[in-house]
Amino acid sequence: LPLPAPRRIRALAQDVVNKIAAGEIIVAPEHALKELIENAVDAGSTSLEVVVKDGGLKLLQITDNGHGIDKEDLAILCERFTTSKLKAFEDLSSIGTYGFRGEALASISHIAHLSVTTRTKESSCAWRAHYSDGKLVSPKPGQSAEPKPIAGRGGTQITVEDLFYNVPSRRRAFRSASEEYAKILDMVARYAVHCAGVSFSCKKHGASTADISVPTAAGTLDRIRQIHKATVANELVTLNAENERWGFKCEGWISSANYSAKRTTLLLFINHRSVESSIIKKAVEQTYATFLPKGGRPFVYLSLDIEPARVDVNVHPTKREVHFLNEDEIIAIICDEIRNSLSKVDTSRSFMTQS
Numbered sequence: 001l002p003l004p005a006p007r008r009i010r011a012l013a014q015d016v017v018n019k020i021a022a023g024e025i026i027v028a029p030e031h032a033l034k035e036l037i038e039n040a041v042d043a044g045s046t047s048l049e050v051v052v053k054d055g056g057l058k059l060l061q062i063t064d065n066g067h068g069i070d071k072e073d074l075a076i077l078c079e080r081f082t083t084s085k086l087k088a089f090e091d092l093s094s095i096g097t098y099g100f101r102g103e104a105l106a107s108i109s110h111i112a113h114l115s116v117t118t119r120t121k122e123s124s125c126a127w128r129a130h131y132s133d134g135k136l137v138s139p140k141p142g143q144s145a146e147p148k149p150i151a152g153r154g155g156t157q158i159t160v161e162d163l164f165y166n167v168p169s170r171r172r173a174f175r176s177a178s179e180e181y182a183k184i185l186d187m188v189a190r191y192a193v194h195c196a197g198v199s200f201s202c203k204k205h206g207a208s209t210a211d212i213s214v215p216t217a218a219g220t221l222d223r224i225r226q227i228h229k230a231t232v233a234n235e236l237v238t239l240n241a242e243n244e245r246w247g248f249k250c251e252g253w254i255s256s257a258n259y260s261a262k263r264t265t266l267l268l269f270i271n272h273r274s275v276e277s278s279i280i281k282k283a284v285e286q287t288y289a290t291f292l293p294k295g296g297r298p299f300v301y302l303s304l305d306i307e308p309a310r311v312d313v314n315v316h317p318t319k320r321e322v323h324f325l326n327e328d329e330i331i332a333i334i335c336d337e338i339r340n341s342l343s344k345v346d347t348s349r350s351f352m353t354q355s
Ligand code: ADP
Pocket: 035, 039, 040, 043, 064, 066, 067, 068, 069, 077, 082, 083, 084, 085, 100, 101, 102, 103, 104, 105, 106, 156
């Protein structure tokens, strides 16, 4: 049989490429929200309010009081690889963030209706702009796409509506809005614990009370108490570890041997970004295993500062897991410190019961 003629290779249309890329980065509403929270925190905000409708699929809105966005920058705000945070490739490793390099807002604008209201200190009014596929668009047919002046406070409000409206396969993958809302609450809770000096609230659209609410002045332990309740907070001790050779520093709050839950709660921040690490989780669980009743699991909040050059920032954006140099050595030091801390608490208890 004659071989079939080869099919000609063609480039996909750019908007198709962008949509595919965006759908790979933003898999669920919580991922969009994480980027928006990080942007708000990066902007120096001390107040952050989140409003959610239908698990974030209908509406995700985040209002901050940060430095705002210059009106002149609004035209390129949602273009891919536009950022105020890095200028050269060499900066990639020193920036302390990973995954996104001016891609978050661009990605969101390809798979949702995105609008921004923002006001800087220098501006006499706020500006409102709407985006689609990385570009400014007019909110209604016949209107201009140019940002419009409106009244508003200092800071930025980002509104994301109808997430995945143009990715039906992704949209169908969501079973329940309440499941997505639970993941959103979990993400807000992580940052609310970590970001001392920033107030957080998160509520459903139209609800009168917030599901998460922490004031600006609350310290870390108070934040954990408000979000994870006193049963956890009352059993926590601080953790500190540091090593110059491996270029890291770690602070945190960890449950004592008196606390035991069915599942591990691990709030892990590396260079102030919430990340996942199955290696760290496993090592922590193993360390606790000898101190807790069978099947018991700890609560652990760890904030790790690692020399940015040692953190792998070039992992593909879809990978929520982060890797860094000398992982094994660093984890061993942290787990040693946990072990020390747990045995210390143990001795003081037995000492108290003896006396
Ligand atoms: P990146 O955060 O990697 O720079 P993003 O797409 O998340 O990329 O944001 C692009 C740019 O938009 C940021 O660099 C920042 O200048 C600006 N920006 C986004 N959100 C905010 C915000 N809430 N407040 C002030 N500036 C913001």
